[in-house]
Amino acid sequence: QQQVKQSPQSLIVQKGGISIINCAYENTAFDYFPWYQQFPGKGPALLIAIRPDVSEKKEGRFTISFNKSAKQFSLHIMDSQPGDSATYFCAASGFSGSARQLTFGSGTQLTVLP
Amino acid sequence: EAQVTQNPRYLITVTGKKLTVTCSQNMNHEYMSWYRQDPGLGLRQIYYSMNVEVTDKGDVPEGYKVSRKEKRNFPLILESPSPNQTSLYFCASKSTNEKLFFGSGTQLSVL
Numbered sequence: 022q023q024q025v026k027q028s029p030q031s032l033i034v035q036k037g038g039i040s041i042i043n044c045a046y047e048n049t050a051f052d053y054f055p056w057y058q059q060f061p062g063k064g065p066a067l068l069i070a071i072r073p074d075v076s077e078k079k080e081g082r083f084t085i086s087f088n089k090s091a092k093q094f095s096l097h098i099m100d101s102q103p104g105d106s107a108t109y110f111c112a113a114s115g116f117s118g119s120a121r122q123l124t125f126g127s128g129t130q131l132t133v134l135p
Numbered sequence: 136e137a138q139v140t141q142n143p144r145y146l147i148t149v150t151g152k153k154l155t156v157t158c159s160q161n162m163n164h165e166y167m168s169w170y171r172q173d174p175g176l177g178l179r180q181i182y183y184s185m186n187v188e189v190t191d192k193g194d195v196p197e198g199y200k201v202s203r204k205e206k207r208n209f210p211l212i213l214e215s216p217s218p219n220q221t222s223l224y225f226c227a228s229k230s231t232n233e234k235l236f237f238g239s240g241t242q243l244s245v246l
Contacts, residue, residue, distance in 0.1 A: 030175065053233055064139070064225050064237030065178070110177060114233060120185060123235065125170075127177040 024048055025113050027126025034133050040098040042129045044111035047092065051113035056085065056096050057125075059108045068109070069096070101133045137162045141226045141238035148216055149246050156211045156241050158226030164236075166229040167209040168193070169201065171222040172240075178225065184209055216245040 026045045034040045044054075055070035071078045071085040071094065078085045084097040098105055111126040141158045148154055160167065168183040170193075180193030184203040198220055200212040209228075213220060226238040 027177070055233070055235075057235070062239070064227070064239050065235075066237065067234050070233075120183070120191065121233070122180070122183075123233075125178040127175055 024124045025111060025126040027111050027129060029129060030127065031130045032132070034101045034131065036101065036103060036133055036135050038101050038133075040096075040101045040105070040131055040133070042096045042109055042111065042131070043093065044095065044113075044126050045091075045093045046113045046124075048113070048115060048124075049092070050117075051115040051124075053114040054085070054087065054094050055112050055114070055123075056083075057110045057112065059110065059128075061107075065108075065110055098131075101131075103133045103135050106131055106133050137236065139226055139228055139236050139238040141224075141241055143241060144239065145242050147244045147246065150217055151215050153212070153214050154216060154243075155213075156224060156226075156243070158209045158211065158238060159207050160209075160226075160228040160236070161207065162228060162230065162236065163206065164228035164230060165206070167203070168227050168229070168235075169199070169209070169211045170225045170227065171195065172225060173222050181211070181224075213243075216243075218245050221245045 056068045057065035058068040059065040069080050069083050082099045087094045109129045114123045139160045165186045169181040170178040179195045182201040184190045224241045227235045
């Protein structure tokens with residue numbers, strides 16, 4: 022049962038272009054939506070996160086857009102650079118019983134061509 | 136430096152030979168977790184621990200054991216590894232503001 026669906030699986034963008042990765046969730050109890058960035062040979066690292074009380078959060082070239090009614094959120098990378106080439110995971114967090122749990126999407130491998 | 140350290144980075148073993156992957160964090164986090172990463176499946180949680188002596192199953196716990204005797208350490212034990220446990224494993228700890236800190240990963244191959 023995949024609670025967070027992520028697309029596309031892979032994405033190729035030219036330098037300077039906009040990269041867009043989409044995620045959809047099912048559980049309305051989710052209340053925290055982070056994105057993690059993973060470079061080859063490294064563990065994932067938190068990139069940016071949003072809570073559902075806002076529809077957008079921007080940090081530098083990275084923006085999360087959040088649509089609560091559609092249960093969707095997306096990551097936009099403006100002016101994409103070759104150094105942005107990595108795997109990106111969306112995630113959703115909420116309480117399951119007494120414990121807060123984080124569920125990851127399946128990941129998107131982004132390649133930015135020079 | 137705040138970090139999660141897991142060892143070894145690479146491990147090749149044979150079916151049925153017990154192994155342990157160690158994990159240690161220096162951030163005094165109460166929550167620790169193990170994930171496996173497989174192509175097309177993302178990160179799936181194996182086990183987690185909310186504090187010392189408190190562990191619970193994640194989404195894919197079959198074939199794995201964990202223990203949490205100390206706050207900083209959270210080893211992953213495969214008592215009888217099988218080829219379907221060939222994967223990339225990550226240990227993580229979580230801060231109070233929900234940020235996960237991951238180790239560098241352990242690539243396990245079970246022959």
